Amino acid sequence: MRMIDIILKKRNDLPLSSEEIHFFISGLVDGSIPDYQTSALLMAIYFQGMDARETVDLTRAMMYSGEVIDLSGIEGVKVDKHSTGGVGDKTSLVLGPLVAACGVKVAKMSGRGMGHTGGTVDKFAVFSGMNMELNRETFIENVNRVGIAITGQSAQLVPADKKIYALRDVTGTVEQVSLIASSIMSKKLASGADVIVLDVKTGSGSFNTPESARLLAQSMTEIAINMGKKAVAIITDMDQPLGYAVGNALEVKEAIETLRGGGPEDLREICLVLASEMLRLAGFASDEITARKILEEKLHNGEALQKLAALVIAQGGDASAVFDTAQLPQAAFSLPLKSRESGYITRVNARTIGEAAMQLGAGRKTKEESIDLAAGIVLQKKTGDYVEAGEILAILHAASAEIISGAEAMTRTAFELGTKKPEEQKLVLGRVGIY
Numbered sequence: 001m002r003m004i005d006i007i008l009k010k011r012n013d014l015p016l017s018s019e020e021i022h023f024f025i026s027g028l029v030d031g032s033i034p035d036y037q038t039s040a041l042l043m044a045i046y047f048q049g050m051d052a053r054e055t056v057d058l059t060r061a062m063m064y065s066g067e068v069i070d071l072s073g074i075e076g077v078k079v080d081k082h083s084t085g086g087v088g089d090k091t092s093l094v095l096g097p098l099v100a101a102c103g104v105k106v107a108k109m110s111g112r113g114m115g116h117t118g119g120t121v122d123k124f125a126v127f128s129g130m131n132m133e134l135n136r137e138t139f140i141e142n143v144n145r146v147g148i149a150i151t152g153q154s155a156q157l158v159p160a161d162k163k164i165y166a167l168r169d170v171t172g173t174v175e176q177v178s179l180i181a182s183s184i185m186s187k188k189l190a191s192g193a194d195v196i197v198l199d200v201k202t203g204s205g206s207f208n209t210p211e212s213a214r215l216l217a218q219s220m221t222e223i224a225i226n227m228g229k230k231a232v233a234i235i236t237d238m239d240q241p242l243g244y245a246v247g248n249a250l251e252v253k254e255a256i257e258t259l260r261g262g263g264p265e266d267l268r269e270i271c272l273v274l275a276s277e278m279l280r281l282a283g284f285a286s287d288e289i290t291a292r293k294i295l296e297e298k299l300h301n302g303e304a305l306q307k308l309a310a311l312v313i314a315q316g317g318d319a320s321a322v323f324d325t326a327q328l329p330q331a332a333f334s335l336p337l338k339s340r341e342s343g344y345i346t347r348v349n350a351r352t353i354g355e356a357a358m359q360l361g362a363g364r365k366t367k368e369e370s371i372d373l374a375a376g377i378v379l380q381k382k383t384g385d386y387v388e389a390g391e392i393l394a395i396l397h398a399a400s401a402e403i404i405s406g407a408e409a410m411t412r413t414a415f416e417l418g419t420k421k422p423e424e425q426k427l428v429l430g431r432v433g434i435y
Contacts, residue, residue, distance in 0.1 A: 025061035062186035065160035071192035080193035087354035088241035093255035097307035100148035130317030181219035203239030205350025221433035247362035247376015329374035331397035343417035352414035
């Protein structure tokens with residue numbers, strides 16, 4: 001078997017066999033296939049696509065390219081959740097403790113954030129001393145004892161994806177459904193959960209249009225179901241930031257407010273929708289209505305918040321900030337951004353807000369860059385709100401006045417005003433999978 005023949009076959013829009021896909025991934029990982037041939041195949045896939053069977057085979061080959069985690073030592077059904085990324089997307093901070101408080105085992109492996117999307121591992125770093133690099137034994141022990149554990153992804157997990165993603169990033173082949181789906185699902189499947197709930201974002205704060213979001217949701221759920229897992233994908237709006245806070249400590253504070261039974265309405269609703277699916281697929285609720293009643297009770301009686309504290313303590317962290325958010329990292333400087341005109345806010349561009357927050361220090365352009373945990377933006381107005389000239393649109397937080405000055409103009413461009421109140425945006429735009 002020769003790599004050039006595989007490239008030519010896909011270039012000519014012919015499906016690759018399971019053996020050819022396995023040959024490609026094996027050669028990629030052991031270094032026998034050079035980057036230029038991998039890049040050529042990725043470009044052929046970008047233009048010609050892959051059918052459902054090819055996509056499942058690619059995911060399976062990638063999944064078994066490295067360590068596959070055995071969670072059989074965890075009692076009961078294991079659930080996990082993945083978001084395709086967005087601005088202010090702190091749902092994992094709420095979902096994990098909330099679902100675990102209902103008795104469902106949450107075994108989650110997360111990554112660090114890149115660009116304008118935040119990573120769960122970065123957000124938990126606000127709790128002093130918290131260990132986000134658990135070994136296998138501790139991870140399983142914590143899930144059994146506490147009901148939840150969250151850790152960074154092992155370097156041995158899906159090495160094929162790391163190589164492919166690095167090449168996709170520099171060859172213009174990132175936005176291809178089969179490549180995106182196999183990248184996400186190979187890591188989720190290798191992580192060992194029985195139930196996977198996917199939050200597929202669409203809008204300015206994501207890389208998806210409504211059409212591509214649905215295609216991606218269908219592809220990922222098909223992969224999971226073909227691999228013997230239960231899966232649902234919820235397509236959600238990310239045309240404006242989720243909640244009001246963007247930035248690690250700021251988002252943690254908002255997540256804690258939500259776990260206390262308050263928090264922003266949109267964040268709370270998305271969390272309840274996703275958590276309901278996790279409970280339903282895990283067999284802890286017969287339908288969404290029943291699941292929501294259970295979840296709302298855990299928010300109101302304080303058990304969800306207590307579960308967050310238990311998670312932090314179990315992983316060596318200081319949980320005092322869970323009950324006193326004033327102890328979370330605070331920025332040295334802040335600036336209220338005031339509106340220069342009156343009118344209805346017709347749009348808050350999520351991507352622009354995310355990029356401005358990254359300028360403030362809340363995100364990273366490369367894996368080597370450090371993050372300012374206290375930096376970010378807290379919106380005061382969102383789409384549909386009326387604002388008077390001189391009212392505050394957002395508050396910017398950073399380590400210095402100079403950094404804030406550099407992000408001020410960009411933040412302002414994210415807000416679009418008009419004379420007519422816009423129609424209310426739907427949060428949940430669709431569902432795909434077993435439901």
